Amino acid sequence: MISLMYVTGGHRLPDFNDRTSIPYVDLIIAELLRWRPTAPLGVHHQSQQPDIYKGYYFPSGTTFIPNIWGVFHDEKIFSEPERFRPERFLKENAGFDTYTMGAFGYGRRVCPGRYLADSSMWLALAQILSAFIIQPKRDGQGQEVLPSLDYKGGLVM
Numbered sequence: 001m002i003s004l005m006y007v008t009g010g011h012r013l014p015d016f017n018d019r020t021s022i023p024y025v026d027l028i029i030a031e032l033l034r035w036r037p038t039a040p041l042g043v044h045h046q047s048q049q050p051d052i053y054k055g056y057y058f059p060s061g062t063t064f065i066p067n068i069w070g071v072f073h074d075e076k077i078f079s080e081p082e083r084f085r086p087e088r089f090l091k092e093n094a095g096f097d098t099y100t101m102g103a104f105g106y107g108r109r110v111c112p113g114r115y116l117a118d119s120s121m122w123l124a125l126a127q128i129l130s131a132f133i134i135q136p137k138r139d140g141q142g143q144e145v146l147p148s149l150d151y152k153g154g155l156v157m
């Protein structure tokens with residue numbers, strides 16, 4: 001918030017020209033895609049011919065399910081994986097990239113909308129953060145009510 005104010009002077013909303021000046025917004029997006037990936041088990045694929053990978057034989061017609069959640073919550077890679085901590089990409093996970101690690105899938109069928117998604121997320125987040133202070137809602141007793149972090153099933157195409 002402070003760096004957003006510093007960059008925009010508090011008189012205008014941030015735009016894409018400000019992107020390199022506000023790197024923390026990129027860290028938040030990277031951590032968001034890691035912490036609660038949009039497609040935790042990606043999109044399933046079926047092989048069209050037999051293959052061998054690391055000594056394992058996969059006949060034609062094998063279904064492959066990428067465990068994106070598993071990669072992003074592997075304690076050997078991301079310490080305290082359940083904690084939302086964007087700074088990890090500045091420190092112990094510097095150089096790690098949730099985009100190429102599977103947040104948008106892999107290979108030839110990788111998400112073609114990833115650049116639009118990335119730009120949309122950045123602009124929305126930067127502008128919301130520059131204009132609002134985000135806090136949990138409170139119940140009648142003044143206690144914070146945190147939103148559920150559970151996934152809901154379904155994919156709308």
Ligand code: HEM
Pocket residue numbers: 038039042043044102103104105106107108109110111112113114116117
């Ligand atoms: C945060 C936003 C998004 C995430 C996390 C995401 C993630 C994914 C993932 C994981 C896949 C499966 C890739 C694979 O099979 O390995 C996929 C496929 C796809 N995505 Fe996205 N996506 C996002 C936004 C979008 C947007 C904005 C569009 C279109 C404007 C889009 C269009 C598609 C299409 C058409 C496919 C199917 C590609 C194919 O099978 O050849 N996505 N996406």
